Amino acid sequence: MSATMEVCFNSNCNQSSEKWKRGWRRRTGEYAHLCDPCASAYEDGKFCETFHTNASGWRCCESCGKTPNPAWPPPFHFLPSQPERMKDISMKTWSGIAASGPVPWHQAPSLFNGPSIQANDQLKMPFEVDVSDGIGRYGLSERLSMASPEMKQERSCERLANGNMRFGPPEILQNGNIGLKVKEQHCPLTSDFKPIYCRNDTSSNQSLGVASSSKNETDDAPISSILSQSPSVSLTVGKQVFSPSGLDSCGEGQIRNEKSRGDVRSRNQLLPRYRPQITNEELQKISGDFKCITPLFEKMLSASDAGRIGRLVLPKKCAEAYFPSINQAEGLPLNVQDIKGKEWVFQFRFWPNNNSRMYVLEGITPCIQSMQLQAGDVVTFSRLEPEGKLIMGGRKASVVPSFDQGEVNVIGSEISSPGDANAKNKSADIICLNGHVKEKVLEDKLAIPAKRKNNYINAKSKRLRIENEDMMELKLTYKEAQSLIRAPAKIVPSSSIVDGCEFEEFEDCEPVIGRPTLFGIDHSGEKIQWVQCEDCLKWRKVPANALVPSNWTCSDNAWDLHRSACSSAEELTNILLEQLLAAMNKDPRSKEESSERDADASVDVEGHNTLANLAIQGEGKGLVASSENRTKHPCHIPGCTCIVCLQPPSGKGTKHGPSCDCAVCTPLRCRFRTLMERLEKKQTEPSSSSQNSHAKELDVDACVGSSTVKCSLNVEEVPNSSHVEEPIGRISSASPLKGQIDLNIQPEREEDFSPRSDCGVVKYSQPGLSDRFFRQQQHRPLEADVIGNLLVKQDGVGCVNIRGCVALDKESG
DNA sequence: TCACTGCATGGCT
């Protein structure tokens, strides 16, 4: 309410008033200002839902004798409860209802096509609108003719840019520059404006017709109202025709509109995740030529849905809106046809639940299996018009690339095995280091509304949902991670080379993640490193041996007090910086790294300033990484015949054999030999009596970015020599040829592992590990990328950073 | 013991 003098938005009224009330929301986002009477009428739902040909603007229902349109009531008057409505509809009328159907979702298209769709050219519902008839009758053309050229042009461009959306009578559309209004629509339910995009046909005519809107004319008219007004207005998808009433285009009249409007309400109430996202092809698949089909809703199959129980939990509102009303818990059999035309009979029933109902479709398992759907896939329900037959379709969830495409799918350290529906879904839902995957996942996230629960990730563990930022961090490659690993302050790592691999050992401590720096030579010939301030991004010179924390800023510059503030001038010139970078790129390893990076390959200086930036670059790398130059494991050359590469992604099959001399096994084996020797030595020392137990525990840490997965490996001891047990995952020290190293370990999926918990360190204590654990660990090979930095830690003794082990590149094998 | 059924629980929106 305001005291500003304004003319009532209702052109029929045009009353000036100091007091005005808020009416419907306009395209501009503002609200129509109404005088008191009009506002009251609006609030009472007395505005007719349509525009009239002979009068502009909204009309009070009293003026045209129309009753309030329940399909588009003002927000405050929305919706009596659906069950009550349905109670009035006997089962006998079901077919009739089905035939008349819900007013198809597109009658209020904007309510079904959310912003994500508009924002995305890949419209999930590329409906075409055939309004060849009735337009004139209902004054559309009249309004079209009133369209302002500027608006038309602007909108046309906009729509064309958005992807050949057309909406308008063909005769107009064919001219290419005039059409029917395609505009944001007032959605009273959501108080949201959502453009409606429609496409006329599948022809190459790309023109987009857009009608204009003058203030009191079409400006805020819902297209749905236009559609609902015209019995002959229909939506076509390919050859299929969608009618507003679900019947109109199929020969029946508008008489059912009143009924179906209730369905619109239901539909409007549907949560976004149930709104049909059906594609044109799917529609083509579902129905034959020239059939009317009404997408009803869809649902992503939960584990329960896809489980053996064979019960599909139906969204309540969907069930009540689109399925026959049932009053008995036992429900009734429902005939459903799948996309292949096969008939199925499900039991549609409900059970009481918290003063409500829970609707289920029973006996869906055969159908689900027939459609080869799994948890995470989507089942769609549509209705064939006019007979009202329910059509059940399916849509597979996004495909997670397999490892042999060189793409890494990491959920924490949980990597799904192909073929595992749940796992697949988990992957799709959560993580992907590869740009392709991410793109697909994001796409899917747009298309398939995010799940409310983490069930698809893992029923019991709620811990693996990783935010995007975390995903970025995980995109650090093993080499990048390696380059950031530093010895802790005051710790001088001892180095040793085993089988060509350089090992750095940090006694009694673990390495820290440092800030990326550029090494160079000072004027005096002294080796220095350049580090970039996290705040001002200026490069500062620090000693070569300086340990630079990841959040280093100028104020931390204890080596050059003159440059210990961000305000100080930068010493490093651009030219010098370029030289440094160039030199870095000349370095074989750096060069290789850079060549692996994105095609643009330019090392972004700023991109080095944080781990996250590195991660971003890693993402770019992921984008270009393809199966052609990557084997299953980044550190293995193409054609590598080691067990890791030979092993199927599912983890089934043999593990590293005792004699495996792959790049992973060899240094590990050597290192363990060393470790065990040391262990034995310590145990023989008198002071180590406390370590005289017969079981020693070794921890194997696999660092993933900032996360470390730690597996404790128990080494059973026998007199005279170390003895290593056979189970996979245990490592032999006494007999390298005998012992096995399972590089397929992964943290316990079900309960224990949290990639972020406790800095990602999860300890698995061997005594508590059952065979089941190890069996579970076989599900995936441990990617070198995931290994990143493989730490072999002898409990209480120290930490060995097998630097170089995983840095074995694919060339060197 | 297993499969099925119906309900209860609790996380999530």
Added chain:
DNA sequence: AAGCCATGCAGTG
């Protein structure tokens, strides 16, 4: 805070 719904589980055959 209410309602939805995924899933667990007890009861039953």
